[in-house]
Amino acid sequence: xxxxxxxxxxxxxxxxxxxxxxxxxxxxKRDEVEKVLRAGFPDSTPTIKYGGSHAKGTxxxxxxxxxxxxxFDRDDDGAGDTLExxxxxxxxxxxxxxxxxxxxxxxxxxxxxxxxxxxxHVDVVPGRFIEEDSDDVWLYQNGAEKCRLRxxxxxxxxxxxxxxxxxxxxxxxxxxxxxxxFDFKTFVLxxxxxxxxxxxxxxxxxxxxxxxxxxxRDSIDTLTVExxxxxxxxxxxxxxxxxxxxxxxxxxxxxxxxxxxxQAIFALPEEKKKQQELIARLPSIRPQGTKPWSAR
Amino acid sequence: MSxxxxxxxxxxxxxxxAVLADGYRTLSVVSTDPAIVVRGGFPVRIEGQIVDRxxxxxxxxxxxxxxxxxxxxxxxxxxxxxxxxxxxxxTLCVLLLDxxxxxxxxxxxxxxFFGDCVNDYFLSRVYREQNSVYPFGERAHxxxxxxxxxxxxxxxxxxxxxxRCLDYLSRKRVSGWSAxxxxxxxxxxxxxxxxxxxxxxxxxxxxxRTSLERxxxxxxxxxxxxxxxx
Numbered sequence: 001x002x003x004x005x006x007x008x009x010x011x012x013x014x015x016x017x018x019x020x021x022x023x024x025x026x027x028x029k030r031d032e033v034e035k036v037l038r039a040g041f042p043d044s045t046p047t048i049k050y051g052g053s054h055a056k057g058t059x060x061x062x063x064x065x066x067x068x069x070x071x072f073d074r075d076d077d078g079a080g081d082t083l084e085x086x087x088x089x090x091x092x093x094x095x096x097x098x099x100x101x102x103x104x105x106x107x108x109x110x111x112x113x114x115x116x117x118x119x120x121h122v123d124v125v126p127g128r129f130i131e132e133d134s135d136d137v138w139l140y141q142n143g144a145e146k147c148r149l150r151x152x153x154x155x156x157x158x159x160x161x162x163x164x165x166x167x168x169x170x171x172x173x174x175x176x177x178x179x180x181x182f183d184f185k186t187f188v189l190x191x192x193x194x195x196x197x198x199x200x201x202x203x204x205x206x207x208x209x210x211x212x213x214x215x216x217r218d219s220i221d222t223l224t225v226e227x228x229x230x231x232x233x234x235x236x237x238x239x240x241x242x243x244x245x246x247x248x249x250x251x252x253x254x255x256x257x258x259x260x261x262x263q264a265i266f267a268l269p270e271e272k273k274k275q276q277e278l279i280a281r282l283p284s285i286r287p288q289g290t291k292p293w294s295a296r
Numbered sequence: 297m298s299x300x301x302x303x304x305x306x307x308x309x310x311x312x313x314a315v316l317a318d319g320y321r322t323l324s325v326v327s328t329d330p331a332i333v334v335r336g337g338f339p340v341r342i343e344g345q346i347v348d349r350x351x352x353x354x355x356x357x358x359x360x361x362x363x364x365x366x367x368x369x370x371x372x373x374x375x376x377x378x379x380x381x382x383x384x385x386x387t388l389c390v391l392l393l394d395x396x397x398x399x400x401x402x403x404x405x406x407x408x409f410f411g412d413c414v415n416d417y418f419l420s421r422v423y424r425e426q427n428s429v430y431p432f433g434e435r436a437h438x439x440x441x442x443x444x445x446x447x448x449x450x451x452x453x454x455x456x457x458x459x460r461c462l463d464y465l466s467r468k469r470v471s472g473w474s475a476x477x478x479x480x481x482x483x484x485x486x487x488x489x490x491x492x493x494x495x496x497x498x499x500x501x502x503x504x505r506t507s508l509e510r511x512x513x514x515x516x517x518x519x520x521x522x523x524x525x526x
Binding site for chain 1: 351427434
C-alpha cells in the first residue's frame with residue numbers, strides 16, 4: 001500500500017458518514033441551540049449558521065466541535081447595544097438551558113452539572129455585522145487586550161475550504177490531537193498549512209505533510225500568519241509562544257517517520273485499540289514501578 | 297580540577313549520545329554548557345512497544361549522578377498541579393529521592409534512568425489519562441510522602457521516630473552507643489543498628505538531611521499556625 005493510500009485510509013476513519021449517529025446528534029443539538037437563541041431574542045432576527053471546521057470541511061472525528069455563529073444586524077439592538085452586552089446576553093439566554101463557559105470569542109455549551117458535565121461539541125460565537133450588505137463582523141474579545149475583533153467568517157471559510165489542501169489540514173489536526181497531544185490554535189495551524197503548501201497542492205498527501213513538517217522544523221522562526229479577512233489582526237502572537245513546541249514536534253515526527261513509518265504517526269483504529277488494550281493491561285504486565293512524588 | 301570535570305562531562309556526554317542513538321532517536325543533546333541538556337520526544341514504552349510520547353527537556357546537573365537529572369514536560373500536556381506530581385518550577389517529580397535506591401541503583405546509568413524512572417512516570421501519566429488512577433500507586437505530597445516511605449521502612453509512622461532516624465542518616469558518623477531512634481532508650485547497637493546500617497547504605501546523607509529539614513520546616517510552620525489560631 002502506498003503512503004498516500006494509507007493516509008487516505010486514515011482520513012476515511014475520521015470522516016463522518018451522512019447517516020452517522022454522532023453527526024445526526026450534532027446537527028440536532030445545533031438545531032436545538034438555534035431554537036433557544038431565537039426564542040431568547042424574539043424581537044431580533046440574528047443570522048445563525050455553521051462556522052468553523054464544519055463549514056470549512058476540515059472536521060475530524062477525533063476532536064470536533066461545531067461552531068455556530070450568531071450574528072446580529074448592525075442596527076439590531078435586541079441583544080444589546082454593545083458587543084459586550086451582546087456577548088453577555090447571548091450567554092445568559094443559553095445559560096437558561098445549558099452550562100455555558102465563555103472563551104475568548106465563543107461560548108462553550110455543556111450539559112449536566114458538576115463532574116457530570118459533558119461537552120455538547122457546540123460553541124456559539126456571538127457577533128454583530130459591521131455594514132448592512134457586508135459579511136464583515138465585530139466579535140467581542142472576552143478578557144483580551146483589544147475588546148473587539150473585526151473579521152469575516154465567510155472569508156475564512158472560503159480561504160480554507162478552497163485552499164486545495166483540506167486533507168493535509170485534517171491530518172495535521174489529527175497529528176496535533178493524537179500524536180502530539182498539544183495545544184495549538186486550530187485556525188493558526190490551518191493558515192500555516194495553507195501558506196506553506198500553496199505551491200504544493202498537486203503533490204501527494206504524504207509529500208505535503210513532510211514538506212509542512214520540514215518547513216516548520218527549519219523555518220518556523222520566519223513564518224508568519226495573516227488573517228485573510230483582516231490584515232490588521234495580528235495572528236502571529238498566537239504563533240510566538242508556541243513556535244518552539246511546534247518545531248520540536250515537527251522534528252520528532254520526521255525522525256519517527258523515518259524510523260517507524262506512517263503507522264507510528266497515524267494509527268488506524270485497530271492499532272489504536274491494541275495500544276489502548278496494552279496500556280490497560282499495564283498493572284498485570286508490570287505490577288511494580290516508580291511511584292511519583294510531589295514536593296509541594 | 298577543571299580538567300577532571302571536563303573529562304567527567306565528556307564521559308557523560310558520550311554515554312548520553314550512545315543511549316539516544318539506541319532507542320531514543322527523537323531526543324537530542326541541545327546544550328552542553330553549563331549543563332548537558334537533552335530535548336525532544338520521549339517515547340513511552342510497554343514491553344518495548346511505543347504507546348505514546350511526551351515532549352521533554354532533561355537537564356543533567358553538574359552534580360550528576362549524585363543528583364538526578366531534572367525532567368520537564370514542554371507541551372503543557374501535564375498541567376502543573378500538585379496531583380500531577382509536578383513541582384512549582386515545572387520539574388516532574390519522577391520519584392522520591394529517599395527511595396531512589398529502589399528504582400535507580402547506584403552504578404546504573406542514563407539508560408536505566410530513562411528506561412525505568414522516566415518511562416514509568418510517563419507510563420503512569422498515560423495510564424491515568426485513561427483510567428484515572430496511577431498504576432504503580434503514588435507517594436503522598438511533600439512531607440506526607442516522606443513519612444509514607446519511612447513508615448514502610450521502619451514499621452511505624454511516628455514522626456519522632458522518623459525524625460530521629462533521619463537525623464542519624466544525615467550524620468557522617470553515628471555511635472553504636474547513641475540511643476536508638478525507635479525511642480526504646482536502648483543503645484543502637486543493642487536495638488535497630490542493622491536497620492540503620494541498611495538504610496545508610498541505601499540513602500545518601502544529603503538526601504536524608506533534605507528530608508529532615510523539610511519535615512522540621514513543616515513542623516515549625518504547623519507550630520506557628522497553631523500559635524496564631526490559639
